[in-house]
Amino acid sequence: MDEFSLIRTIFQRPELTTAGGQLDMGIGDDCALVPLSSEHQLVQSIDTLVADVHFPAGGDPFLIGYRSLAVSVSDLAAMGATPHSFFLALTLPEADTKWLEQFSNGLAAMAKEAGISLAGGDTTCGPLTISVHVQGFVPKGRALMxxxxxxxxxxxxxxxxxxxxxxxxxxxxxxxxxxxxxxxxxxxxxxxxxxxxxxxxxxxxxxxxxxxxxxxxxxxxxxxxxxxxxxxxxxxxxxxxxxxxxxxxxxxxxxxxxxxxxxxxxxxxxxxxxxxxxxxxxxxxxxxxxxxxxxxxxxxxxxxxxxxxxxxxxx
Amino acid sequence: MDEFSLIRTIFQRPELTTAGGQLDMGIGDDCALVPLSSEHQLVQSIDTLVADVHFPAGGDPFLIGYRSLAVSVSDLAAMGATPHSFFLALTLPEADTKWLEQFSNGLAAMAKEAGISLAGGDTTCGPLTISVHVQGFVPKGRALMxxxxxxxxxxxxxxxxxxxxxxxxxxxxxxxxxxxxxxxxxxxxxxxxxxxxxxxxxxxxxxxxxxxxxxxxxxxxxxxxxxxxxxxxxxxxxxxxxxxxxxxxxxxxxxxxxxxxxxxxxxxxxxxxxxxxxxxxxxxxxxxxxxxxxxxxxxxxxxxxxxxxxxxxxx
The missing domain is CATH 3.90.650.10 (PurM-like C-terminal domain)
Structure with missing residues (x-):
C-alpha cells in the first residue's frame, strides 16, 4: 500500500480528524491550515527523514541538517506561506557532540535562508531519524492548494x-x-x-x-x-x-x-x-x-x- | 550529556532560535508559545517514542497508539491549554495494515478523550519511531509555566x-x-x-x-x-x-x-x-x-x- 492510500484508509476517519479543534484543512495537501485571527491562517507540515532510507547515515551532518529543514520548508513554499517556526524531533544512536554541532550548523544555515526559528524539539536515543514540523502564515483563504x-x-x-x-x-x-x-x-x-x-x-x-x-x-x-x-x-x-x-x-x-x-x-x-x-x-x-x-x-x-x-x- | 544540556548547548543559539518569526517562548518549557490573535496563544510541543527505548516494540499497537498521543497531550495539560490538533510522524518497518488499524484505534481513543484532531502527518519506512506534535490554546499570557x-x-x-x-x-x-x-x-x-x-x-x-x-x-x-x-x-x-x-x-x-x-x-x-x-x-x-x-x-x-x-x- 502506498503512503497516500495508507494515510487515507487508516487515519482519515472522523474519530481522528474531527475529535477536537476545527481545521480549515487537514490531511490531503502539503500542509494543514488552522483558523486563527481574522487575517491569517497558520500553515503547518511534518516530514520525517530516516537514515539509509531518505539519506545515507554516514553523510555530512551539516548537509543532513540543512536538507532536513529544507524539505519541510518546501511544503510551506508550495502553499505560498511565510515561514515562521519549526520543531525538531531528533532520534540518534548516541550523543555525538561534534555530529550534533555540525547538524545544528546545517539547520541554522537553512533556518537563516528560510527565515524560520527553532521553536522546540525532542531528542531521543535510537536509530537515526529526523522529524521536522514547520509552520508559517498565509493571508486567510489565500493558500495555494x-x-x-x-x-x-x-x-x-x-x-x-x-x-x-x-x-x-x-x-x-x-x-x-x-x-x-x-x-x-x-x-x-x-x-x-x-x-x-x-x-x-x-x-x-x-x-x-x-x-x-x-x-x-x-x-x-x-x-x-x-x-x-x-x-x-x-x-x-x-x-x-x-x-x-x-x-x-x-x-x-x-x-x-x-x-x-x-x-x-x-x-x-x-x-x-x-x-x-x-x-x-x-x-x-x-x-x-x-x-x-x-x-x-x-x-x-x-x-x-x-x-x-x-x-x-x-x- | 543529558537531554537538557544537549538541547541547550547545541540548539539554543540565536541563529536557530531567532532566525525568523517571533516566539513568546521557545526552548525551555513543556511547550512553545506562538503569539497569534490578541486573545489567545498557540501552545505546541513535540515528543518522540522509540521502540525498545520508550516502549516494547512487540507491545499491543492499540496501547502504543494511545500512549503516544497521551504523553504529548500531557504537555498541553501542564500548560493549562485546551488541546486543538496534532501531527503524527510515524516510522515503521513495514506497512502492516492490522497493526496500523489497531494503532490508529488507540490514537482515536486518546484523541476523543483529549478532544484533539489529527491535522496531518508523515509515514515513512524504517525502525519503529513515533513523533507526535500537539498544539492547543491558552488565553494570552496565562499559560502555566x-x-x-x-x-x-x-x-x-x-x-x-x-x-x-x-x-x-x-x-x-x-x-x-x-x-x-x-x-x-x-x-x-x-x-x-x-x-x-x-x-x-x-x-x-x-x-x-x-x-x-x-x-x-x-x-x-x-x-x-x-x-x-x-x-x-x-x-x-x-x-x-x-x-x-x-x-x-x-x-x-x-x-x-x-x-x-x-x-x-x-x-x-x-x-x-x-x-x-x-x-x-x-x-x-x-x-x-x-x-x-x-x-x-x-x-x-x-x-x-x-x-x-x-x-x-x-x-
Missing part, C-alpha cells in the same frame, strides 16, 4: 528537475564524482532550494494550484490533477533539463527530469494569457496545459497516466 | 506517582502479571491520563507553576525549582503512594513514587492559604512547600538535591 487547477491553465516548473535523483549513485557511493556536472547534481540533492519567495509571489499574483516536487514532476503533477479533477498535456521538449543532467545522464535525462524525486522545485498552474515577469525564476514556461479530461495525463500526445508509477513512493 | 513558583507556595500532585515505573518489569516481560495490583500498574503505564481539565482549572484559578511528571516527581519538581529560582521542602509521608504500588513494591514504593518517571500526573505550586475544592482530583495536598533557598531540595529535612539523579534521562 493542489485543488485549484482549471482546464486551460498553463503548467510551469521552477528550476530544473531530475538532478537530485540523478545524484543518487554518487550519494550512495556506487559511483565516484569525477566531473563538475556530477558535483552539481550531488549539491542539488543535499542542498535543495525551497522556493519560498516564488510561492509567495504566486499566491499574491493568482496561481491557481501548486505543489513542491518530492515524488517527481509527473507524480506530483498527478496529485494536482487528482485534487483539481483535471487532466494535463505536456510537451516533453519543454521539460527543464539542466546541462549538468544532460551531460551526466544522456538519453535518460528526460526520464529523470519527469520521474525523479527530491528536487523540491515548485510545479504550478497559471491562468492562460496572464504574463509572468521575466525576473521570476520559472525555468519551464508553458510546459503544457490543464484539460477537462479528469486525471488523463498526456505527454507529446501519448497517454502516460501510469507512466511514472515507479517514481518514489514510501512503501 | 515552570518558572512561576514562589517561596511559600504549597506543592501538590495529582493522581499517584511511581506506578508506571513499577510496571516496567511486567512491560518488559521480566515478570508475569499475577495480581490485580500488578495489572493496575501495567494499565497506568500504557494508558496514562493527561490531566487536561485539571490543568485548565489550575490556569483559571491561579496556580503559580506546573509541570507534567515524565522524569519522576523529584526530577520534575527539580525543573520547577530551577526555572523558578526556588528550593523546596517535602514531607515524604504525603507522597501519593497507591495501595497497588505499596502491595507490589513494599519498601521500595516511596522510591518509585519519588523518582519513577512516565506517570504524566501534574505537579504544581499553589499559593498558601487559598483553598482547592474537594472535587478537584489532587491526591497529594500540601506535599510540601517552596522556599527561597535556590534549588535546595529537602525531604523530611534531609538534603536530597542530587537524590534522584538516577531518574529517567534520555542518553
Amino acid at each position: 493542489r485543488s485549484g487547477g482549471k482546464p486551460g491553465d498553463l503548467i510551469y516548473v521552477s528550476g530544473h528537475t531530475g538532478e537530485a535523483c540523478a545524484a543518487l549513485p554518487y550519494i550512495l557511493n556506487q559511483r565516484a564524482v569525477t566531473t563538475k556536472a556530477e558535483q552539481k547534481l550531488v549539491d542539488r540533492y543535499w542542498q535543495p532550494t525551497p522556493r519560498i519567495k516564488l510561492g509567495q509571489w504566486l499566491l499574491e499574483h493568482g496561481a491557481t494550484a501548486a505543489i513542491d516536487i518530492s515524488d517527481g514532476l509527473a507524480g506530483d503533477l498527478g496529485h494536482i490533477l487528482k485534487a483539481s479533477g483535471c487532466g494535463a498535456e505536456l510537451n516533453s521538449s519543454r521539460v527543464p533539463i539542466s546541462p549538468e543532467l544532460k551531460e551526466t545522464c544522456g538519453e535518460w535525462a528526460l526520464d529523470k527530469a519527469l520521474c525523479g524525486g527530491d528536487d523540491y522545485e515548485l510545479c504550478f498552474c497559471w491562468p492562460a494569457g496572464k504574463a509572468i515577469p521575466s525576473d521570476i525564476p520559472v525555468t519551464a514556461r508553458n510546459l503544457g496545459f490543464m484539460t477537462d479530461r479528469s486525471e488523463q495525463f498526456l505527454i507529446d500526445g501519448q497517454d502516460v497516466s501510469n507512466f511514472c508509477a515507479g517514481s518514489y513512493r514510501h512503501f | 515552570r518558572s512561576g513558583g514562589k517561596p511559600g507556595d504549597l506543592i501538590y500532585v495529582s493522581g499517584h506517582t511511581g506506578e508506571a515505573c513499577a510496571a516496567l518489569p511486567y512491560i518488559l516481560n521480566q515478570r508475569a502479571v499475577t495480581t490485580k495490583a500488578e495489572q493496575k500498574l501495567v494499565d497506568r503505564y500504557w494508558q496514562p491520563t493527561p490531566r487536561i481539565k485539571l490543568g485548565q482549572w489550575l490556569l483559571e484559578h491561579g496556580a503559580t507553576a506546573a509541570i507534567d511528571i515524565s522524569d519522576g516527581l523529584a526530577g520534575d519538581l527539580g525543573h520547577i525549582l530551577k526555572a523558578s529560582g526556588c528550593g523546596a521542602e517535602l514531607n515524604s509521608s504525603r507522597v501519593p503512594i497507591s495501595p497497588e504500588l505499596k502491595e507490589t513494591c513494599g519498601e521500595w514504593a516511596l522510591d518509585k513514587a519519588l523518582c519513577g518517571g512516565d506517570d504524566y500526573e501534574l505537579c504544581f505550586c499553589w499559593p498558601a492559604g487559598k483553598a482547592i475544592p474537594s472535587d478537584i482530583p489532587v491526591t497529594a495536598r500540601n506535599l510540601g512547600f517552596m522556599t527561597d533557598r535556590s534549588e535546595q531540595f529537602l525531604i523530611d529535612g534531609q538534603d536530597v538535591s542530587n537524590f534522584c539523579a538516577g531518574s529517567y534521562r534520555h542518553f
Whole structure:
C-alpha cells in the first residue's frame, strides 16, 4: 500500500480528524491550515527523514541538517506561506557532540535562508531519524492548494528537475564524482532550494494550484490533477533539463527530469494569457496545459497516466 | 550529556532560535508559545517514542497508539491549554495494515478523550519511531509555566506517582502479571491520563507553576525549582503512594513514587492559604512547600538535591 492510500484508509476517519479543534484543512495537501485571527491562517507540515532510507547515515551532518529543514520548508513554499517556526524531533544512536554541532550548523544555515526559528524539539536515543514540523502564515483563504487547477491553465516548473535523483549513485557511493556536472547534481540533492519567495509571489499574483516536487514532476503533477479533477498535456521538449543532467545522464535525462524525486522545485498552474515577469525564476514556461479530461495525463500526445508509477513512493 | 544540556548547548543559539518569526517562548518549557490573535496563544510541543527505548516494540499497537498521543497531550495539560490538533510522524518497518488499524484505534481513543484532531502527518519506512506534535490554546499570557513558583507556595500532585515505573518489569516481560495490583500498574503505564481539565482549572484559578511528571516527581519538581529560582521542602509521608504500588513494591514504593518517571500526573505550586475544592482530583495536598533557598531540595529535612539523579534521562 502506498503512503497516500495508507494515510487515507487508516487515519482519515472522523474519530481522528474531527475529535477536537476545527481545521480549515487537514490531511490531503502539503500542509494543514488552522483558523486563527481574522487575517491569517497558520500553515503547518511534518516530514520525517530516516537514515539509509531518505539519506545515507554516514553523510555530512551539516548537509543532513540543512536538507532536513529544507524539505519541510518546501511544503510551506508550495502553499505560498511565510515561514515562521519549526520543531525538531531528533532520534540518534548516541550523543555525538561534534555530529550534533555540525547538524545544528546545517539547520541554522537553512533556518537563516528560510527565515524560520527553532521553536522546540525532542531528542531521543535510537536509530537515526529526523522529524521536522514547520509552520508559517498565509493571508486567510489565500493558500495555494493542489485543488485549484482549471482546464486551460498553463503548467510551469521552477528550476530544473531530475538532478537530485540523478545524484543518487554518487550519494550512495556506487559511483565516484569525477566531473563538475556530477558535483552539481550531488549539491542539488543535499542542498535543495525551497522556493519560498516564488510561492509567495504566486499566491499574491493568482496561481491557481501548486505543489513542491518530492515524488517527481509527473507524480506530483498527478496529485494536482487528482485534487483539481483535471487532466494535463505536456510537451516533453519543454521539460527543464539542466546541462549538468544532460551531460551526466544522456538519453535518460528526460526520464529523470519527469520521474525523479527530491528536487523540491515548485510545479504550478497559471491562468492562460496572464504574463509572468521575466525576473521570476520559472525555468519551464508553458510546459503544457490543464484539460477537462479528469486525471488523463498526456505527454507529446501519448497517454502516460501510469507512466511514472515507479517514481518514489514510501512503501 | 543529558537531554537538557544537549538541547541547550547545541540548539539554543540565536541563529536557530531567532532566525525568523517571533516566539513568546521557545526552548525551555513543556511547550512553545506562538503569539497569534490578541486573545489567545498557540501552545505546541513535540515528543518522540522509540521502540525498545520508550516502549516494547512487540507491545499491543492499540496501547502504543494511545500512549503516544497521551504523553504529548500531557504537555498541553501542564500548560493549562485546551488541546486543538496534532501531527503524527510515524516510522515503521513495514506497512502492516492490522497493526496500523489497531494503532490508529488507540490514537482515536486518546484523541476523543483529549478532544484533539489529527491535522496531518508523515509515514515513512524504517525502525519503529513515533513523533507526535500537539498544539492547543491558552488565553494570552496565562499559560502555566515552570518558572512561576514562589517561596511559600504549597506543592501538590495529582493522581499517584511511581506506578508506571513499577510496571516496567511486567512491560518488559521480566515478570508475569499475577495480581490485580500488578495489572493496575501495567494499565497506568500504557494508558496514562493527561490531566487536561485539571490543568485548565489550575490556569483559571491561579496556580503559580506546573509541570507534567515524565522524569519522576523529584526530577520534575527539580525543573520547577530551577526555572523558578526556588528550593523546596517535602514531607515524604504525603507522597501519593497507591495501595497497588505499596502491595507490589513494599519498601521500595516511596522510591518509585519519588523518582519513577512516565506517570504524566501534574505537579504544581499553589499559593498558601487559598483553598482547592474537594472535587478537584489532587491526591497529594500540601506535599510540601517552596522556599527561597535556590534549588535546595529537602525531604523530611534531609538534603536530597542530587537524590534522584538516577531518574529517567534520555542518553
